[in-house]
Amino acid sequence: MIGLTRQLGRMGIAVCTELGAAGFFLFQSVWRKPRPGKGLHLLAQTLFNSGVLSLPIIIVSGLFIGMVVGLQGFNILDKFSVTSELGQMVALSVVRELGPVVTALLFAGRAGSALTAEIGLMKATEQLSAMEMMGVDPLGRIMLPRLLGGFISMPLLTIIFCAVAIWGGDLIGVKWLGVDAGAFWSNMQASVNFHLDVVNGLLKSAVFGVVITWMAVYQGASCQPTAEGISHATTRTVVYSSLMVLGLDFVLTAMMMGGW
Secondary structure, eight states, X not given: OHHHHHHHHHHHHHHHHHHHHHHHHHHHHHOOOOOTTSSHHHHHHHHHHHTXXXXXXXXXXXXXXXXXXXXXXXXXXXXXXXXXXXXXXXXXXXXXIIHHHHXXXXXXXXXXXXXXXXXXXXHHTTHHHHHHHTTOOHIIIIIHHHHHHHHHHHHHHHHHHHHHHHHHHHIXXXXXXXXXXXXXXXXXXXXXXXXXXXXXXXXXXXXXXXXXXXXXXXXXXXXXXXXXXXXXXXXXXXXXHXXXXXXXXXXXXXXXXXXX
């Protein structure tokens, strides 16, 4: 029993130490003097790598998730003879929860792991050390544009995911199962609140984007400069980011829905 308690204590101390180091790293990265006109091409490249290249998996996943929600929702609502509310069910499910969360998980698996591998390789080949030797700040030139890229690209990807998912729900509900198109779209428009649903969903996605890119960049910068170290850092990025997204989703939902 004493040995188990000691082991749990060591694990807790290690987690707190890791979180403290990651928080200090984030503070150092964002606390930089603004340099207008500097690094815009790096930000644009990051937006392309993190956002544009993630579009295929976002679009395909959004389409199939919207179709599944439409099919399952129709089967549930049909038992109560209220299939006209299918549009409301699809829109609220996607905009409030599925859109931000699923997009964040896909973003962590695709873009987060790529960021970690990229920065880990730069560390292994001593490119970060070479920047310091030349008087170039790696945090300002390498880390900050990637944090901004995640903050900007995640809400945009979430909007695309939600739009495609709603279209997938329309394909199943209206085109295939015969739900009235007017009832589908009118009930959706009447039930979705712009501030409560759309804005809160985008705020969630922005927070998730910062958290995922923060964890990806930190794991890449702090990994062991070996092939095994980079692979472990990539795995930690996906696992930690996914857990943080799910935990933050509950906290943010409770705050936005008035639970706290």
